[in-house]
Amino acid sequence: MIIICVIIGYSWMNGDVASTENTTDNSGEEEKIEDDSEPLRNFSKQQLERFDGKIDENTEEVKPVYLSLSGTVFDVSNARNFYGPDGPYEVFAGHECGVALAKMSFDKTYLDDISGCKSLNFGENNELENWIEKFTHIRCYPIVGHLIPDEKIPDASRVLTKSDLAANNGTGETPDGYATAPIYVGVGEKVFDVSFGGVTFYGKGCSYELFAGRDVSRALAKMSFKPEDTENTSILDLSEKEIKVMNDWIKSFKDRKKYPIVGVLEK
Numbered sequence: 001m002i003i004i005c006v007i008i009g010y011s012w013m014n015g016d017v018a019s020t021e022n023t024t025d026n027s028g029e030e031e032k033i034e035d036d037s038e039p040l041r042n043f044s045k046q047q048l049e050r051f052d053g054k055i056d057e058n059t060e061e062v063k064p065v066y067l068s069l070s071g072t073v074f075d076v077s078n079a080r081n082f083y084g085p086d087g088p089y090e091v092f093a094g095h096e097c098g099v100a101l102a103k104m105s106f107d108k109t110y111l112d113d114i115s116g117c118k119s120l121n122f123g124e125n126n127e128l129e130n131w132i133e134k135f136t137h138i139r140c141y142p143i144v145g146h147l148i149p150d151e152k153i154p155d156a157s158r159v160l161t162k163s164d165l166a167a168n169n170g171t172g173e174t175p176d177g178y179a180t181a182p183i184y185v186g187v188g189e190k191v192f193d194v195s196f197g198g199v200t201f202y203g204k205g206c207s208y209e210l211f212a213g214r215d216v217s218r219a220l221a222k223m224s225f226k227p228e229d230t231e232n233t234s235i236l237d238l239s240e241k242e243i244k245v246m247n248d249w250i251k252s253f254k255d256r257k258k259y260p261i262v263g264v265l266e267k
Contacts, residue, residue, distance in 0.1 A: 038144075038199070038200055039180065039199050039200070039203065040143065040144065040145045040146070040179035040180055041144065041145040041179055041180060041195065041196065041197050041199055042145060042146060042148050042178055042179050042180060042193075042195050042196045042197075043066075043068070043073055043145050043146065043147045043148065043196060043197075044147075044148060044150070044153065044196055044258065044260050045096075045112055045147065045149070045150060046258050047196060047197060047258050048066060048067075048068060048073065048094055048095065048096070048147055049094040049095070050063065050094065050258075051063055051064050051065060051066035051093070051094050052065065052085075052093040052094040053065035053077070053080055053083065053084035053085055053090075053093050054085055064077045065077045065079075065080055065083045065084050065093050065094075066093070066094060066144060067083060067092045067093060067094065067095060067096075067097055068095065068096040068097065068098070068114075068147040069096075069097065069098045069101070069128070069131055069132050069135060070096075070098040070114065070117040070128060070132065071096070071098075071114050071117075071146050071147050071148075071149075071177060072132070072143055072146060072147075073143065073144050073145045073146060073147055074135050074141040074142065074143055074144070075141055075142045075143075075144050076093075076135075076139075076141050078139075078141065079139070079141070091106055091108065091111070092111070095111045095112055096111065096112045096113065096114050096147055097110075097111055098113075098114070098116075098117045098128050098131075099111075099113045099116040099117055099120065099128075101127070101128065101131045102117070102120050102124040102125065102127045102128035102131070103120075103124055103127075104127065114147065114149050115149065145179040145180075146177060146178060146179040148177060148178060148196075149177075152175075152177060153193075153260045153262065154193075154262040154263060155262075155263070156190075156260075156261040156262065156263065156264075157263070157264065158262075158263045158264070159263065159264055159265075159266050160184070160186075160191050160262075160263040160264065160265060160266060161266045162215065162233075162266070164184070164263070165184045165185075165186055165191065165213050165214055165215060166213045166214070167213070168181075168182045168183065168184040168193075168213055169183060169184070169212040169213025169214075170182070170183040170195065170199070170202065170203055170204060170212050170213070171204065178195075180195050180199055180203075181195065182195050182262070183195040183198065183199065183202045183203065183212045183213070184212075184213055184262065184263075185202065185211055185212065185213075185214065185216060185253075186214065186215035186216065186217065186233075186265045187215075187216065187217050187220060187246065187249055187250050187253065188217055188246060188247070188250050188265075189264050189265055190250065190253075190261050190263075190264060190265070191261065191262050191263040191264065191265060192253050192254075192259040192260065192261055192262065193259060193260050193262045194212075194253075194257075194259050196258075196259050196260055197257060197258075197259065198257065198259065210225060210230060211230070214230065215233045215265055216230065217233060217235050217246055218230075218232055218233060218234060218235055218238070220245070220246055220249045221235060221238050221242040221243065221245050221246035221249075222238075222242055222245075223245065
């Protein structure tokens with residue numbers, strides 16, 4: 001599978017980054033919502049909810065329509081008339097809906113319940129399998145990733161060492177239920193798992209691969225790939241402007257990308 005890595009707003013040259021056009025975000029990333037060449041990704045519940053087929057308030061573009069069946073996330077944009085806004089199944093857009101479809105119910109209490117798929121009765125389980133078969137082999141909706149329940153995402157308060165980060169650089173084992181191996185990136189005091197939508201930036205062969213499994217607070221603050229910045233984790237001598245750039249990255253990771261916080265950096 002060919003992975004296309006895109007960086008909009010900045011051009012990395014000679015170890016540093018030079019601005020090439022205006023951008024509303026200092027992160028340097030331009031999110032690619034829909035691309036057939038993208039690898040499978042992990043989704044949090046909060047991220048999946050974004051793909052509801054409505055108009056994006058920031059870009060004013062129509063968003064794709066994704067939904068999850070027993071944790072497998074499908075792109076059902078081709079059936080927008082069913083699952084998109086004003087469609088008969090729009091309640092399912094951006095949600096795990098395996099239990100609801102197995103029970104043939106529009107009751108919202110059945111949404112976002114992956115664990116409930118394991119406790120279905122025989123008939124309901126057959127109905128769920130029929131839906132999965134239909135989505136996969138009849139309608140041929142693209143599979144774009146896996147939905148990871150909140151309880152399976154590591155505790156945001158746990159303390160992670162440099163070795164812990166290095167062990168999660170995207171090349172390790174893929175945890176049960178995940179679509180791809182975790183990719184940890186440390187910024188400021190927080191550690192984010194950027195495998196939840198950032199594989200095409202931080203995965204193998206991509207533009208930010210060097211940052212995978214590292215504390216890159218200094219490198220991002222300085223917008224630099226130089227070894228003296230990527231291998232140095234100190235931010236004590238950063239200027240106010242550089243601190244602001246680092247904080248902009250943190251804000252983008254949390255609020256725009258919604259990468260899960262999976263720990264805090266060891267002091």
